[in-house]
Amino acid sequence: MYDMKALYEAKSVPDAISLLQEHPGARILAGGSDVLVQLREGKLAGLEFVSIFKLDELRGVSLEQDGTMRILPLTSFSHVARDPIVNRCVRVLAEAVDKVGGPQVRNIGTIGGNICNGVTSADSASTLVAYDAVVEVTGPEGVRQLPISEWYVGAGKVALRPAELLTAILIKKESYEGYAGFYIKYAMRNAMDIATLGCSVNVKLSGDKKTVADARVAYGVAGPVPMRAKSAEEAARGKPVSEETVEAAAQAALADVNPRTSWRATKEFRLHLVEELARRALKEAINRAGGEI
Amino acid sequence: MPQMQLVKCTINGKATETTVDVRASLTDMLRNDYRLTSVKKGCEVGECGACNVIIDGECFNSCIYLAVWADGKSIMTLEGLIGPDGELSDIQQAFIDEAAVQCGFCTPGFIMTAWELLESGKEYTRDELRKLLAGHLCRCTGYENIINAVETTMKKRLGKA
Numbered sequence A: 001m002y003d004m005k006a007l008y009e010a011k012s013v014p015d016a017i018s019l020l021q022e023h024p025g026a027r028i029l030a031g032g033s034d035v036l037v038q039l040r041e042g043k044l045a046g047l048e049f050v051s052i053f054k055l056d057e058l059r060g061v062s063l064e065q066d067g068t069m070r071i072l073p074l075t076s077f078s079h080v081a082r083d084p085i086v087n088r089c090v091r092v093l094a095e096a097v098d099k100v101g102g103p104q105v106r107n108i109g110t111i112g113g114n115i116c117n118g119v120t121s122a123d124s125a126s127t128l129v130a131y132d133a134v135v136e137v138t139g140p141e142g143v144r145q146l147p148i149s150e151w152y153v154g155a156g157k158v159a160l161r162p163a164e165l166l167t168a169i170l171i172k173k174e175s176y177e178g179y180a181g182f183y184i185k186y187a188m189r190n191a192m193d194i195a196t197l198g199c200s201v202n203v204k205l206s207g208d209k210k211t212v213a214d215a216r217v218a219y220g221v222a223g224p225v226p227m228r229a230k231s232a233e234e235a236a237r238g239k240p241v242s243e244e245t246v247e248a249a250a251q252a253a254l255a256d257v258n259p260r261t262s263w264r265a266t267k268e269f270r271l272h273l274v275e276e277l278a279r280r281a282l283k284e285a286i287n288r289a290g291g292e293i
Numbered sequence B: 001m002p003q004m005q006l007v008k009c010t011i012n013g014k015a016t017e018t019t020v021d022v023r024a025s026l027t028d029m030l031r032n033d034y035r036l037t038s039v040k041k042g043c044e045v046g047e048c049g050a051c052n053v054i055i056d057g058e059c060f061n062s063c064i065y066l067a068v069w070a071d072g073k074s075i076m077t078l079e080g081l082i083g084p085d086g087e088l089s090d091i092q093q094a095f096i097d098e099a100a101v102q103c104g105f106c107t108p109g110f111i112m113t114a115w116e117l118l119e120s121g122k123e124y125t126r127d128e129l130r131k132l133l134a135g136h137l138c139r140c141t142g143y144e145n146i147i148n149a150v151e152t153t154m155k156k157r158l159g160k161a
Helices: A013-022 A035-040 A077-082 A084-089 A091-097 A103-108 A111-116 A123-130 A230-236 A243-255 A267-288 B026-033 B090-097 B107-119 B126-132 B144-157
Strands: A004-009 A027-029 A047-051 A061-063 A069-071 A134-139 A142-147 A152-154 A165-171 A180-186 A197-205 A212-220 B004-011 B014-021 B052-055 B058-061 B074-076
Touching (some): A013 A134, A061 A084, A103 B058, A111 A123, A212 A230, B052 B107, B058 B107, B090 B107, B090 B144
């Protein structure tokens, strides 16, 4: 038995919002692979929960008329990983969520939950940050959108207001079209592990594949929240496709990050990974974009 | 008063219903209400895979799945693989033949994941099988014989063994 004070099952998004208004202390329960585990550990014991798990209206991936990709938050990692639109437009995201936990966890864990818990190590988060994703939330006052750069407000904290619910993750066409990317999860095991450091990179090359037209470098666990490494991006943008450019960008990344020592790894080891993973991910992203180093 | 809720679902092909405490996990419901004791209580935090069952064709750790979520779903446990006269399915027999069972506690979970991947009708490499079976811990066998059992069954089903 889970130590819950009460469970309210939402019948629709508006119903979920009114349940959250009626029960201000209640926590949202999506796939539960994080919340139910925390309940077992006693962390969320005795609270009320609003389950949105059965809201199939919040599952699926679609393309809007303008090419914006709309990922609904309850889509499981395994469904995101298999989705043809995701694989065509943002392959890195499909690959990143395929690195979460193990098969059963990927079947229950949701991409929305992965960013709503505000965790820096979330495998989808660094890639969504790299793609400049837009977060859409619905609450008592209606729908609002905000860039993912404003979503994370602190370790484990996101910009959800009371009674608000994440209702979509959007990736605009200009954010993915022409880009190729790569995600590296560094962990101690090949499965059922949490990233010691994650690095997601995407690049766009010039027509002749000789110049880096644009680069986006994002990290998980390099700070309290998933983050972009703007110095690294600047070091690569407009530069020739070369070892030197990759090297300069990888080293520049060190200026952007702020990792800490935890039981998983020391700050020094994480700094080493920041540089090394950027190097490897950039090279692979450039290769995928058709560039040669 | 505990908060109770009616759960109607199909379990191993049979339509069933029962009233559960909303705080119960699906593991609790399957073991306590239906005596399906192949569903093991291991870590209870979704790490070991001993409680793994198939819900609408996909594998889930029933320990981190609320019993009330099962309403309207079709669930299959290891008991559902057994024939009407107690005959073992091909994958169960393969676990015996390949000595993939020692203490047996992880076996039902492994077999249900194996069932899901075998039902896909795809041919997987050994590395892919390792990844697909990575959500299960076995403290006895060292995994090799388990992977052998799944691989052998896969090849037999595909007419390649």
